[in-house]
Amino acid sequence: MADLPPGKLELVRLRMAHLLEVGTGFRSGNPEDPGPGEPRPCYDPAITTLTERRWAKAAELAAMDRQEARLLGLDRVGYRTLIRWERGRERSGLIGCADDRWLRPGGRRPSIGPEIREAIFAVHAELQGRSRVGMATRTRLIHQYVRETYGPDLHVPSYNTLRQVWHEWFGPSGSRPRNLGATDLPVRSGHVLVDRPGQVVAMDTTVLPAMVREGVFGEPVRAHLTLALDVFTHSLCAFRLTLVSDTAVDAAMLLRDVMLPLPMRPEWGPEMEWPYPGLPAALVAEFAGYPVAGLPFFSPETVGSVYRNHHLVEVERKLGCNILPARALRPPDKHAVERAFGAIRTLLFEHLPGYTGVDAADRGAAPEDEDVLTLEEMEHLVATWIVGIWQRRHLGEYAPAWDVGGSHSPNTLFAASFEQTGLGLRLPQPNLYYQLLPSHPISVLRERGVKIKGLWYYGDALEPYLNEPSTRGGRFKGRWCVHREPRDRRTVFFQDPLTHDWHELRWTGLPPVGTVPAFGDRRVSELLAAAREADMRPRTDAELLPLLLEILAARAPVSSWKTATTRSERINHARDETQARAAAEDRTTAPAPVSPVTPMPQRVEQAVSGLDAERRHRREKAVSTRPTKPARLGASYRTGNLFLLPDDDTDHPQPDPPDEGE
Numbered sequence: 001m002a003d004l005p006p007g008k009l010e011l012v013r014l015r016m017a018h019l020l021e022v023g024t025g026f027r028s029g030n031p032e033d034p035g036p037g038e039p040r041p042c043y044d045p046a047i048t049t050l051t052e053r054r055w056a057k058a059a060e061l062a063a064m065d066r067q068e069a070r071l072l073g074l075d076r077v078g079y080r081t082l083i084r085w086e087r088g089r090e091r092s093g094l095i096g097c098a099d100d101r102w103l104r105p106g107g108r109r110p111s112i113g114p115e116i117r118e119a120i121f122a123v124h125a126e127l128q129g130r131s132r133v134g135m136a137t138r139t140r141l142i143h144q145y146v147r148e149t150y151g152p153d154l155h156v157p158s159y160n161t162l163r164q165v166w167h168e169w170f171g172p173s174g175s176r177p178r179n180l181g182a183t184d185l186p187v188r189s190g191h192v193l194v195d196r197p198g199q200v201v202a203m204d205t206t207v208l209p210a211m212v213r214e215g216v217f218g219e220p221v222r223a224h225l226t227l228a229l230d231v232f233t234h235s236l237c238a239f240r241l242t243l244v245s246d247t248a249v250d251a252a253m254l255l256r257d258v259m260l261p262l263p264m265r266p267e268w269g270p271e272m273e274w275p276y277p278g279l280p281a282a283l284v285a286e287f288a289g290y291p292v293a294g295l296p297f298f299s300p301e302t303v304g305s306v307y308r309n310h311h312l313v314e315v316e317r318k319l320g321c322n323i324l325p326a327r328a329l330r331p332p333d334k335h336a337v338e339r340a341f342g343a344i345r346t347l348l349f350e351h352l353p354g355y356t357g358v359d360a361a362d363r364g365a366a367p368e369d370e371d372v373l374t375l376e377e378m379e380h381l382v383a384t385w386i387v388g389i390w391q392r393r394h395l396g397e398y399a400p401a402w403d404v405g406g407s408h409s410p411n412t413l414f415a416a417s418f419e420q421t422g423l424g425l426r427l428p429q430p431n432l433y434y435q436l437l438p439s440h441p442i443s444v445l446r447e448r449g450v451k452i453k454g455l456w457y458y459g460d461a462l463e464p465y466l467n468e469p470s471t472r473g474g475r476f477k478g479r480w481c482v483h484r485e486p487r488d489r490r491t492v493f494f495q496d497p498l499t500h501d502w503h504e505l506r507w508t509g510l511p512p513v514g515t516v517p518a519f520g521d522r523r524v525s526e527l528l529a530a531a532r533e534a535d536m537r538p539r540t541d542a543e544l545l546p547l548l549l550e551i552l553a554a555r556a557p558v559s560s561w562k563t564a565t566t567r568s569e570r571i572n573h574a575r576d577e578t579q580a581r582a583a584a585e586d587r588t589t590a591p592a593p594v595s596p597v598t599p600m601p602q603r604v605e606q607a608v609s610g611l612d613a614e615r616r617h618r619r620e621k622a623v624s625t626r627p628t629k630p631a632r633l634g635a636s637y638r639t640g641n642l643f644l645l646p647d648d649d650t651d652h653p654q655p656d657p658p659d660e661g662e
């Protein structure tokens with residue numbers, strides 16, 4: 001029945017009604033459900049035979065208006081046709097009443113011979129990897145191939161025939177050429193059967209479909225939303241909002257957030273607390289050290305994502321996760337998180353001011369002019385919506401296999417897993433943050449410090465191990481490992497091999513007094529590039545500090561800051577400040593209240609004060625001993641009496657008596 005063209009199903013049911021009336025006298029086929037005036041005398045089985053009823057039906061259909069009968073497919077129905085329909089109904093049911101022409105199988109195209117087939121496949125292979133072209137260009141290439149290979153006498157089918165054949169063999173070709181290249185990537189073998197929470201966690205990033213205001217200048221900007229979704233319960237275990245595209249360290253910290261319980265926020269009520277039966281909220285709060293919100297947390301077993309860089313692979317190895325890579329440009333490989341993005345967009349972001357639509361075609365006139373939320377407000381709103389709405393929302397088609405027709409939500413599925421497998425309360429160690437940062441092996445710890453990505457760092461923790469080889473073994477045998485925070489390059493982190501404590505190593509270019517605004521890897525690249533262009537060969541990184549502050553635009557006065565810089569420069573400053581704030585929050589072991597973003601005037605004051613302190617420090621270092629202050633003119637006359645004569649014994653001592661024998 002599914003093969004019938006649109007509109008033909010009603011015609012088949014109409015033919016069936018006529019056959020039932022011939023066989024039983026009732027169009028419904030049920031004497032218990034008669035229609036108005038049924039059975040009619042000419043179709044009453046009690047007084048007529050089957051043959052008489054068939055002849056009566058043929059006469060009735062022949063007396064119909066020809067145009068109306070043609071529209072209903074009853075214009076050429078005779079006695080033999082009714083018998084054929086009846087036999088088809090007995091053999092195949094309702095589909096036996098259909099016209100064979102409606103279900104006629106498609107045959108081979110006689111005009112597509114071996115030569116034309118070869119030309120079509122040759123053109124298709126030639127166009128692989130090239131820019132997208134239209135069907136008219138493909139047709140001309142087919143004509144060219146046939147003419148140069150088989151001569152001009154071979155007949156080539158028409159444009160419409162070639163278009164239909166191309167569509168049948170290769171599809172509609174509606175995909176972008178860059179997406180078609182993903183089909184050549186290796187495909188993972190087999191499928192993963194997910195039957196418990198934490199078995200597979202899918203991660204992906206998308207552009208936030210709503211404008212937000214950054215906290216430095218208040219400019220409307222586009223943010224990026226990164227999600228970590230548990231495939232079994234469809235719980236949004238963790239998320240992150242960043243002003244820049246996600247990096248390896250952001251994905252690593254997102255995996256760390258999956259393992260940490262979400263702390264309660266001051267605005268949340270008791271309905272947002274840990275709701276799962278079998279595990280009291282007081283026990284979880286005592287284990288975590290703070291009140292826990294109603295969001296699952298666990299150690300992921302398998303991570304499915306498009307992130308395949310070396311740093312994230314090393315992070316997943318440290319966490320004990322299996323890697324399930326998704327192919328680039330293939331959303332079906334991570335369909336669960338893609339569907340979650342669409343659901344969040346329709347259920348939440350479409351109701352917010354500053355909504356930008358699915359793409360540029362759906363964008364409004366000026367969404368950035370609306371009263372959009374700040375980045376902190378958006379983050380709080382998304383967290384509240386996930387805990388309060390998404391975790392309690394009916395899943396629909398995502399019901400588990402053991403209760404297909406039941407009504408389930410992410411919370412109920414996670415609670416049901418307690419009865420099957422339980423939950424292991426295992427929180428990560430506080431120093432996990434440092435272990436997830438990118439590491440840099442260093443051969444020798446010199447008096448100058450360690451050089452990480454073009455900058456030198458030093459701290460008191462290095463002094464016991466200067467110029468000594470490391471006792472580390474394995475892959476980095478004899479090397480010291482220093483961990484770098486890409487979002488804030490003012491410090492790096494060194495772990496003492498004896499006490500296993502982590503210590504901060506400050507950039508040697510930072511002034512001893514004062515604060516320099518935060519800067520990340522991007523600013524460091526700009527700094528080193530500017531130093532090369534200026535032909536600078538500094539002996540110490542302290543000479544780079546004025547150039548860094550100039551790059552950070554700290555010399556512009558506060559009153560003219562917004563007019564002295566472009567919008568892209570202001571957004572870059574906001575990104576630096578937001579990334580440094582996120583790094584500081586990840587570094588804290590206990591949940592801390594959200595700290596406000598440093599406004600731009602204070603950033604300028606920090607940079608200027610840091611530069612002044614550095615200049616003062618250089619002047620003091622250049623002059624090691626200060627000269628004594630000279631006395632005022634005539635000071636000696638004011639301290640004593642001018643008429644006082646000096647003591648003779650004191651001023652003219654007597655010589656010693658001569659020795660005997662002289």
